[in-house]
Amino acid sequence: MCTNQVKSKSDSARNKTLLAVSAILALTVVAIFAVYLLAPKQPPQSKTGIVVAVTFYSLKPDLDQLVCSGDSVFSVTPSGVDPHEYQLTPSDVAKLRDADIIVSTAHTPFETQIRDLVSRGEIKAVLIEIPSIPGVSIKLNPATGQPNYHWPIYDPENYKIYMVYVEKKLETLRPECAETYRSNLKNLIEKVSTIENATRKLNFCAVATSPPAQYAVEWAGIRVKYLLVKEEDLPATPEDLARTESSLSSGECKLIVVVGSTSTQVAQKALELAARHSVPYIAIPDPIAPDSTLNKIFKVSQELTKLPPSG
Structure with missing residues (x-):
């Protein structure tokens, strides 16, 4: 009988200990949750500028003159590399996923890959393919009779249409910079028109x-x-x-x-x-x-x- 009493007291003590531990744990969880609720909320991090990717390095200098402070322009192909022989890398694709706009000449194999990635939704950027811009005139190659996609913006009128189109896209994505985009565009259009008229x-x-x-x-x-x-x-x-x-x-x-x-x-x-x-x-x-x-x-x-x- 004494043994049973000792065992009963031991079980009772153990239960009280478990209840105390459970209460402490519950209070700790409540305290942590309260701290989380009462802590000041941090605003989500957001980039301020537009990221523009270009497929050919030689597309970059003109767009550098168009964009607003905080925007950035990078080229998929390095300077000095022939884009006609370039192959898209996983690193390139990762960078393109961070782009807001991609500008492409739309006639090399790696540019076709980019188009496919955009069409499948794997890249979310706005894709601008220069030959498809409304108003850009595409000539027929005199030797093949096929469309000539080799640098249509070498023509001053096509150049102006192209820059106007890109400016509108930039303005849509970052309206607070609209005045800067328009001013930069005006400067570029005036320069090319001056050359055109003087020739x-x-x-x-x-x-x-x-x-x-x-x-x-x-x-x-x-x-x-x-x-x-x-x-x-x-x-x-x-x-x-x-x-x-x-x-x-x-x-x-x-x-x-x-x-x-x-x-x-x-x-x-x-x-x-x-x-x-x-x-x-x-x-x-x-x-x-x-x-x-x-x-x-x-x-x-x-x-x-x-x-x-x-x-």
Whole structure:
């Protein structure tokens, strides 16, 4: 009987201890919850500026002149890298997921990948594909008869349409910077219009080394009829070259346009043709060179001043 009494007292003490511990734990939980409820709420962190991604590095300098303080522009492809050979990396995709706007020329394989990622919702940014901007004029490649997607913003009118379109997107996403965007746009439009108006209009049939020449010079009255490189990695055939030679020797075409460096194999071929047929040539910037397109248009205008007024 004594043993039972001792056991009963022991169980009672144990129960009281458990009840005390449970009460303490309950009070601790209540206290923590109260602290959480009473603590001042921190506002959610938010970025102040717009992040703009461009697929070609040479798209960046013009947009740097358009954006507002706090905005940022980065390029998927590094400066000096040929975007036509670039492959999208997981790191690139991660960066693109942080972008608000993506500007693309829409004609290289990695740009097609970006379009697919956006269409599947894996990238949430607004995608601007330059050839699809309303009002941008796309020329037909004179050698293939297919649309020429190689730098349509080399044409001053296309350039203006492009910049106006991007400005509207920026303004929609960050209306508090609207005045700055409009002021920067006005400055860029005035600069390109000044170049355009100061450039004498010509009347030449021309042979060019590559497709971007169409947009670079046709706004000034020069008609690019023959190409030494018809598309990326697609050189002219012997038959194409024979027709080109005939046009130069007959006087049909009286100018050669070299796009980019004059030291490349195709440029050397162009200079050889110029010397053989006694026709002038001009050398214009490669669209993927790191300078702004605005400055490239200015340099084209300077080259055009070297030519006589008509063909």
